Amino acid sequence: PAGGSSAAAAAAAAAAGTGGLLLPLSETEQQRYSELFSRCCPPPEAAAGGSSVGELFRASQLPPDTLHQITEVCGAKRVGYFGPAQFYIALKLIAAAQSGFPVRIESIKNELPLPRFMALKNDTEVRYGTPAELHGVKFQVPHATLEKNSYKRTDEGDKQEPKSPPMSPICSPPASPSTYQRIPPSYGYGKARSGLEQQHGVPYEVRHSTHQQDGPSSGNYGAKSSLTCSTPKRSLSVEREQQDSSTHYSDDPWRITEEQRDYYINQFRSLQPDLNAFISGSVAKNFFTKSKLPIPELSHIWELSDVDCDGALTLPEFCAAFHLVVARKNGYQLPETLPETLLPEYLQAASLKPVRDCALFDSYSEPLPGNQQTRNFSQTEKSSAEEIPDNSALLQDGKKDDKQALKVSTTLKTIPKEFQHLTVKTAAQESNALKARPRSRSYSSTSIEDAMKKGEEPPTPPPRPQKSHSRASSLDLNKIFQQNTQAVRSGWLPPPPPALPPRPSVSQTEQPSEVDLHPQMNRPPSQAEENSSAKKEVVLAQPPSKPARRKLRTEAQGLETPELSPTINVTSSQPAAKAHLPVQKQSSKQKRAIQTAIRKNKEANAVLARLNSELQQQLKEVHKERIALETQLEQLRPVTVL
Amino acid sequence: LLVSVICSPPQNYPLYIRSVPTENELKFHYTVHTSLDVVDEKISAMGKALVDQRELYLGLLYPTEDYKVYGYVTNSKVKFVMVVDSSNTALRDNEIRSMFRKLHNSYTDIMCNPFYNPGDRIHSRAFDNMVNSMMMQVC
Numbered sequence: 001p002a003g004g005s006s007a008a009a010a011a012a013a014a015a016a017g018t019g020g021l022l023l024p025l026s027e028t029e030q031q032r033y034s035e036l037f038s039r040c041c042p043p044p045e046a047a048a049g050g051s052s053v054g055e056l057f058r059a060s061q062l063p064p065d066t067l068h069q070i071t072e073v074c075g076a077k078r079v080g081y082f083g084p085a086q087f088y089i090a091l092k093l094i095a096a097a098q099s100g101f102p103v104r105i106e107s108i109k110n111e112l113p114l115p116r117f118m119a120l121k122n123d124t125e126v127r128y129g130t131p132a133e134l135h136g137v138k139f140q141v142p143h144a145t146l147e148k149n150s151y152k153r154t155d156e157g158d159k160q161e162p163k164s165p166p167m168s169p170i171c172s173p174p175a176s177p178s179t180y181q182r183i184p185p186s187y188g189y190g191k192a193r194s195g196l197e198q199q200h201g202v203p204y205e206v207r208h209s210t211h212q213q214d215g216p217s218s219g220n221y222g223a224k225s226s227l228t229c230s231t232p233k234r235s236l237s238v239e240r241e242q243q244d245s246s247t248h249y250s251d252d253p254w255r256i257t258e259e260q261r262d263y264y265i266n267q268f269r270s271l272q273p274d275l276n277a278f279i280s281g282s283v284a285k286n287f288f289t290k291s292k293l294p295i296p297e298l299s300h301i302w303e304l305s306d307v308d309c310d311g312a313l314t315l316p317e318f319c320a321a322f323h324l325v326v327a328r329k330n331g332y333q334l335p336e337t338l339p340e341t342l343l344p345e346y347l348q349a350a351s352l353k354p355v356r357d358c359a360l361f362d363s364y365s366e367p368l369p370g371n372q373q374t375r376n377f378s379q380t381e382k383s384s385a386e387e388i389p390d391n392s393a394l395l396q397d398g399k400k401d402d403k404q405a406l407k408v409s410t411t412l413k414t415i416p417k418e419f420q421h422l423t424v425k426t427a428a429q430e431s432n433a434l435k436a437r438p439r440s441r442s443y444s445s446t447s448i449e450d451a452m453k454k455g456e457e458p459p460t461p462p463p464r465p466q467k468s469h470s471r472a473s474s475l476d477l478n479k480i481f482q483q484n485t486q487a488v489r490s491g492w493l494p495p496p497p498p499a500l501p502p503r504p505s506v507s508q509t510e511q512p513s514e515v516d517l518h519p520q521m522n523r524p525p526s527q528a529e530e531n532s533s534a535k536k537e538v539v540l541a542q543p544p545s546k547p548a549r550r551k552l553r554t555e556a557q558g559l560e561t562p563e564l565s566p567t568i569n570v571t572s573s574q575p576a577a578k579a580h581l582p583v584q585k586q587s588s589k590q591k592r593a594i595q596t597a598i599r600k601n602k603e604a605n606a607v608l609a610r611l612n613s614e615l616q617q618q619l620k621e622v623h624k625e626r627i628a629l630e631t632q633l634e635q636l637r638p639v640t641v642l
Numbered sequence: 643l644l645v646s647v648i649c650s651p652p653q654n655y656p657l658y659i660r661s662v663p664t665e666n667e668l669k670f671h672y673t674v675h676t677s678l679d680v681v682d683e684k685i686s687a688m689g690k691a692l693v694d695q696r697e698l699y700l701g702l703l704y705p706t707e708d709y710k711v712y713g714y715v716t717n718s719k720v721k722f723v724m725v726v727d728s729s730n731t732a733l734r735d736n737e738i739r740s741m742f743r744k745l746h747n748s749y750t751d752i753m754c755n756p757f758y759n760p761g762d763r764i765h766s767r768a769f770d771n772m773v774n775s776m777m778m779q780v781c
Binding site for chain 2: 282298299300311336
């Protein structure tokens with residue numbers, strides 16, 4: 001019988017597949033089925049996701065083995081996915097089963113009432129008490145969708161076992177055993193938003209009329225969760241969604257929750273401290289390239305999010321772009337046009353008006369019983385925190401009731417977590433790079449500008465390059481001059497630590513040019529230097545060393561300074577190198593590196609300042625000696641002349 | 643019948659070709675390629691004086707097939723070429739100009755995208771949509 005039924009199913013499937021539908025489907029049936037199918041599977045895909053179908057089947061309240069049988073009979077098991085034909089046959093079989101007919105292909109040839117998917121609805125209602133009125137008010141839902149919701153639930157119940165292979169093409173291959181867990185994208189995003197071009201519309205609009213359907217909402221959650229969770233989490237959230245019907249909004253993958261928004265805003269700040277300013281194209285490009293999406297996709301994301309096409313991202317544009325990146329990384333296809341929830345105006349309005357939107361976002365959070373409006377992220381966070389340990393448990397089977405709350409919250413929480421996972425996964429370096437590099441870049445860009453303005457005063461403490469040590473005579477002068485300028489510069493503290501890393505490179509590139517100028521300038525203004533060095537001496541208030549010591553020191557210094565500067569150079573380049581390296585490491589390492597760099601630079605500063613003062617002392621004394629010798633010479637000369 | 647092509651300097655390889663509705667793409671490619679020479683000629687003729695941004699010519703009328711080929715050059719020597727069927731007499735000069743202007747605006751929007759490297763082929767969906775809508779208008 002199984003073979004026969006499967007053969008019959010195959011035949012029927014083939015017939016149905018051609019679109020001719022040898023199965024007699026009435027108008028209403030056809031309409032209903034196509035609605036359900038599109039809900040389970042977004043238009044571009046040809047096959048319904050296993051999880052959403054499972055949800056739907058389970059909502060039909062049929063016993064699991066019946067659903068199992070149905071799946072077999074309709075041919076989905078055989079072909080491995082729920083194509084339209086299989087889906088329609090399955091729905092017909094469900095109707096048959098609900099009317100008491102055996103699950104056979106023959107039974108569906110009769111006229112049957114529409115399959116009813118009611119079971120879960122009631123259950124979920126009781127459990128979660130999520131009032132559909134909330135959503136009913138917000139969305140108009142055709143009544144048909146109610147049944148669809150129930151369909152979904154039954155699907156889920158059914159799908160648990162049989163449907164392992166089918167999944168929405170959108171989702172990455174689910175590792176989770178429960179098929180319904182794979183539903184999310186397709187489930188959540190089935191034709192709900194006809195008006196929008198999103199692939200993942202809000203099913204809620206379609207699904208909820210007034211109710212209590214937790215199924216659709218759970219489906220929505222599934223969608224949402226898929227957005228935010230990695231695959232295991234996704235499955236969990238799917239379960240939740242199945243149960244939770246009240247939250248339309250959570251279904252929409254293109255809505256940004258408060259948590260997400262905050263996260264995006266923080267990321268924006270890391271790139272550009274002023275929230276009202278732009279992020280330039282190159283900065284944003286580097287930032288988003290770190291997400292390791294292929295360039296064409298990033299290009300498309302940019303196209304979608306840069307609404308005013310100015311090559312820069314404002315905060316809402318940035319949030320939209322970031323959200324799209326997150327969505328893409330979670331397996332969602334990018335829409336053709338920007339969803340309206342991601343439009344800058346919308347996002348700005350949303351940020352300004354939390355009242356209504358919070359309710360929307362709250363819907364994202366898990367719907368607790370009787371708590372519609374007051375759902376807030378604290379709940380979700382709590383539940384998400386709980387959910388994470390439960391993930392593994394949830395993965396195993398379709399426990400809905402308890403986990404729904406958890407799932408819902410998880411979906412929300414998982415967004416930033418997901419991104420954290422993302423960053424951690426893709427490499428801690430990346431996350432650091434994300435935070436540090438953009439920051440350093442912006443700083444470096446500003447520091448470069450400052451440097452340009454200040455001209456000869458590049459913003460770096462690091463020691464001079466070795467060029468200055470080519471000639472011994474010019475060495476000291478160079479060093480003195482440089483120390484002068486450096487002392488001036490050392491008074492000008494560099495900006496906060498994150499800016500440090502690029503500095504050395506900047507300064508070092510600038511130093512050569514500076515140093516080149518100096519050798520020529522050094523000779524003529526030696527007098528000026530002396531004066532300035534004298535002044536410096538006073539300013540620095542270093543105790544003058546004794547002549548003998550100084551003389552020794554001059555030689556030593558002559559040797560030292562070349563070594564010192566190279567070492568300082570090395571150390572500065574090392575901090576620079578180190579500063580660059582930590583960018584790719586953990587942020588703590590980066591901090592440590594920056595701190596060591598700071599320490600080293602300070603030490604270098606101190607050493608050079610001391611050197612400076614000593615050399616100036618030296619110069620002074622040498623000058624005195626010269627004067628003394630000249631006077632002696634003068635005195636002696638008349639004698640010789642005479 | 644409408645074909646639009648964007649060619650970039652200096653080698654004048656096409657960044658974007660879209661034709662509606664026939665599938666004689668190869669013929670259009672050839673047409674466009676030959677017209678590029680005429681465009682270059684016109685550019686050099688303008689010479690040192692400021693390059694007129696918009697250049698419009700009805701030069702290439704093949705004896706056998708009637709096509710009108712219009713050209714447009716931006717200040718950065720990016721050439722836009724449009725091939726229109728002569729049977730489309732309804733198309734007037736102004737319309738062609740406005741189409742070129744739209745193309746140019748869309749092209750600058752693409753340039754604003756930091757992920758786009760000048761010289762790459764253009765895969766932007768927004769651009770495609772714009773070109774499609776423009777072509778649908780004509781045909």
